[in-house]
Amino acid sequence: MKPRINVIWNEIYCKRCLICVEVCPVQVLSLERNEIEEKDGCIRCYQCERYCPDIAIEVMDEKGRG
Amino acid sequence: MDRSYKELLKLRRFPHTWCPGCGIGAVLKNVAMAIKELDWNYKNTVAVSGIGCSGRMSGYMNLDAVHTPHGRPLTAAETIKTVRPDLNVIVLSGDGDLGSIGGNHLLHTSRRNPNITVFCNDNEIYGLTGGQAGPTTPKGTKTLTSPRGEPYSPLRLGRILTQQPPYFYARTSVYHLNHFKTCIREALLWKGFSFVDIISDCIELNGRRLGFKTAYQMFKWFDQRFHIVEGERDHLQEDELGIAKALVEEVPKPAEKIEVKPEIPIESLKPFTLEELQQFDGSGGKPIYIAYKGKVYDLSGSLLFQGEKKMRCHIAGKDLTKDIDIAPHGEDLVFKFPLVGKIEG
Numbered sequence: 001m002k003p004r005i006n007v008i009w010n011e012i013y014c015k016r017c018l019i020c021v022e023v024c025p026v027q028v029l030s031l032e033r034n035e036i037e038e039k040d041g042c043i044r045c046y047q048c049e050r051y052c053p054d055i056a057i058e059v060m061d062e063k064g065r066g
Numbered sequence: 067m068d069r070s071y072k073e074l075l076k077l078r079r080f081p082h083t084w085c086p087g088c089g090i091g092a093v094l095k096n097v098a099m100a101i102k103e104l105d106w107n108y109k110n111t112v113a114v115s116g117i118g119c120s121g122r123m124s125g126y127m128n129l130d131a132v133h134t135p136h137g138r139p140l141t142a143a144e145t146i147k148t149v150r151p152d153l154n155v156i157v158l159s160g161d162g163d164l165g166s167i168g169g170n171h172l173l174h175t176s177r178r179n180p181n182i183t184v185f186c187n188d189n190e191i192y193g194l195t196g197g198q199a200g201p202t203t204p205k206g207t208k209t210l211t212s213p214r215g216e217p218y219s220p221l222r223l224g225r226i227l228t229q230q231p232p233y234f235y236a237r238t239s240v241y242h243l244n245h246f247k248t249c250i251r252e253a254l255l256w257k258g259f260s261f262v263d264i265i266s267d268c269i270e271l272n273g274r275r276l277g278f279k280t281a282y283q284m285f286k287w288f289d290q291r292f293h294i295v296e297g298e299r300d301h302l303q304e305d306e307l308g309i310a311k312a313l314v315e316e317v318p319k320p321a322e323k324i325e326v327k328p329e330i331p332i333e334s335l336k337p338f339t340l341e342e343l344q345q346f347d348g349s350g351g352k353p354i355y356i357a358y359k360g361k362v363y364d365l366s367g368s369l370l371f372q373g374e375k376k377m378r379c380h381i382a383g384k385d386l387t388k389d390i391d392i393a394p395h396g397e398d399l400v401f402k403f404p405l406v407g408k409i410e411g
């Protein structure tokens with residue numbers, strides 16, 4: 001699995017509802033083999049974090065950490 | 067990004083019980099954020115819930131919480147607010163709980179206007195029990211109990227709660243996030259009964275039957291059905307998201323007319339002796355005078371004496387100081403009549 005550069009994902013809290021995947025304006029998130037993956041190009045808009053009903057995804061505060 | 071709202075959630079109980087994509091998680095999270103922003107905490111805030119999937123919310127709040135019988139969160143909340151007005155009281159519950167079995171409490175609690183805030187997760191269905199049509203299910207919706215489409219019109223919570231001031235009714239949705247946050251915040255700050263009707267998704271037991279594959283598809287459907295209206299509103303149409311609020315209309319009291327009688331200096335009053343006074347007993351068309359505390363008043367205009375000869379004889383032409391002082395409001399009554407003279411000596 002590719003490391004996630006901008007988002008932290010909590011696989012225990014996550015219920016794979018795909019809201020983050022669908023809300024991301026640049027479609028960099030996807031569910032691959034039951035895990036949320038992040039492709040290149042995140043614009044750090046925080047939409048995934050704001051919409052996740054399970055507090056399972058967070059955008060890292062400093063760019064490039066992880 | 068400020069994530070301190072997590073202090074208000076019992077994260078050790080996460081992942082929470084709701085289905086993937088259920089809107090209740092969003093309600094819980096955003097209410098927690100707003101409470102944290104206002105610096106409310108476990109010491110000054112109580113959360114109350116009823117029964118249903120939505121009713122599980124208070125159990126995830128790091129606050130003193132009450133999980134009441136079905137339909138009764140408002141009764142508990144109003145009671146808490148009555149005995150402990152220093153506490154902030156919030157209600158987290160569902161449209162079925164608040165609108166159908168608890169509908170009567172909604173009518174009367176809102177009427178009494180206690181300072182509590184209600185967050186109603188309005189998923190237009192009975193979620194917990196398996197997807198039966200509830201009070202807010204739109205007409206025509208296919209549900210477990212209405213496979214050919216719900217035949218009845220829904221309860222219009224917005225109309226009921228805005229029927230007479232004071233009121234605060236906001237309708238928002240879990241998709242219209244900024245609007246949602248504004249409504250939560252304004253409702254928490256409102257002094258009096260405030261109600262936030264949050265259009266939310268029950269993807270598992272409502273959405274799927276309606277043909278939606280994901281919660282986000284339902285969000286898009288909310289976006290088609292509703293639009294945000296800005297500014298101060300008295301009422302909301304059924305397809306509008308916004309805030310309808312009104313304060314008590316203060317009826318201005320008519321200012322009491324106080325007639326100021328010009329003070330007549332006692333020296334300029336006409337002097338009467340008690341014998342002279344006796345002449346004015348109303349007989350033969352004469353005026354009726356009485357004396358009170360050394361002054362003479364003309365009682366001819368009094369209804370008491372119209373035609374009543376007996377009464378007239380009893381009172382007219384006499385010094386009534388003693389009688390009037392023991393009568394209730396006697397003095398005020400006498401002062402209404404014209405002052406015509408003073409008693410000599």
Ligand SMILES: Cc1ncc(C[n+]2csc(CCOP(=O)(O)OP(=O)(O)O)c2C)c(N)n1
Pocket residue numbers: 117118119120121136159160161162163164167187189191192193194195200268
């Ligand atoms: C006295 C009583 N009657 C009926 C029930 C069954 N019941 C449990 S939850 C519920 C409906 C809840 O609907 P809603 O408030 O919309 O919550 P949701 O599950 O949709 O979030 C009903 C009818 C009950 N628990 N108690």
Ligand code: SF4
Pocket residue numbers: 009013014015016017018019020021036051052053054055056057087
């Ligand atoms: S929105 Fe949250 S719970 Fe849903 S798939 Fe994304 S991370 Fe998981």
Ligand code: SF4
Pocket residue numbers: 006007023024025026027028029041042043044045046047048049059
């Ligand atoms: S921060 Fe914005 S761009 Fe980045 S993954 Fe989340 S939604 Fe997509």
Ligand code: SF4
Pocket residue numbers: 083084085087088089090119120189193194267268269270271272
């Ligand atoms: S049944 Fe519906 S309301 Fe209940 S948790 Fe699942 S999606 Fe949410």
